[in-house]
Amino acid sequence: MEHHASFLAVLLTNLLGLARHPWPSFAHGAPLSVLERYDHLLISVLAALVTVVLVLLVRAKMVRVPGPLQQTMEYLVSFVRTLVADNVAHHPDRYVPLVGTLGVFILLNNLFGLIPGLGSGTANYNVTLGCALVVFLYYNFHGMREHGVGKYLGHFAGPVWFLWILMWPLEILGLFSRILSHSLRLFGNIAGEHVVTGIFFGLAPLVVPVPLMVMGLFFGLIQTFVFIMLATIYVSGAVAHEH
Structure with a gap:
């Protein structure tokens, strides 16, 4: 199994004097x-x-005329709130904290992979x-x-009660497949x-990878949006009331 530890994990290993040893059936x-083995957890932490620090920093220094950081965070909160409100009919603000936190966490993980020396969780x-x-x-x-x-569990049985023995297992399987x-x-x-x-960085350093990194920035944003959009849709389906 191929494994390349991030420079951050290697640096911390050397600074902290952590012992290195082989991991069976790995790399x-x-x-x-341990940091090099689980560097994805290091990046995730x-x-x-960073998410917690950003939120605390903005919250502690909120002003009537916002600066760039506060404007950015206000835009992100407004974007997530609009996204959730457009899809969840009842009490949408209840679900904004989780969707927003996941969005920032996933976006940072996606973008960290574009920074030399870091990986992407x-x-x-x-x-x-x-x-x-x-x-x-x-x-x-x-x-x-x-x-x-x-x-809630009963609605997986389908609209016709006598088909529940067929519909319920299929619906539950579909639920877990999500x-x-x-x-x-x-x-x-x-x-x-x-x-x-x-791969392209190894073939043509500093030439070909540049547009690919720009595309990586775009993909990181898109994949973050797709993830939180699906999360919002799942919440909407779970709490929706039939009319």
Whole structure:
């Protein structure tokens, strides 16, 4: 299994004097420290910390005439609020915090991969799977909260009661398949972009990779939007009331 630890993970390993040892069935047995082995988690923690710091910084220094940082954060909040309100009919502001936090976290992870010396957490399937599981548990929880456990699970039986034995297993299978599609879509696009950029960087450094990195910026924004858009749609379907 091919594995390239980020420069940040290597630097911290050397600074902290962490021991390196082979990991069975990983990276061809190359000796790695725990940070080098799990550098995707290191980048993800960094993205989470940057998100928290940005929010606290803006909140502590809010002014009537906003500066660039406050304007940017206000635009992001307004964008997410509009996105959720356009898709969720009842109490949309209830779901803005999670959708917005996921959006910033995923965007930072996507963009970190474009910075020399850093990697992208979302280029590792474990991170995207974790995000998809959070969304899955979140919208099912709110669906049960809105309708009650029995009614929420019962709507998977379909419109005709005597077909429930056929419809319910298919609907539940389709429900769980969302985890796979939601996580793989983000992982495949981000990981694929980084692999292609790395290959061309090795062939023609500083020439060919530049437009690919611009495309990587575009893909990072698009994939963030797609992820939070799907999360919003899933929430909308879970809490919607039939008329």
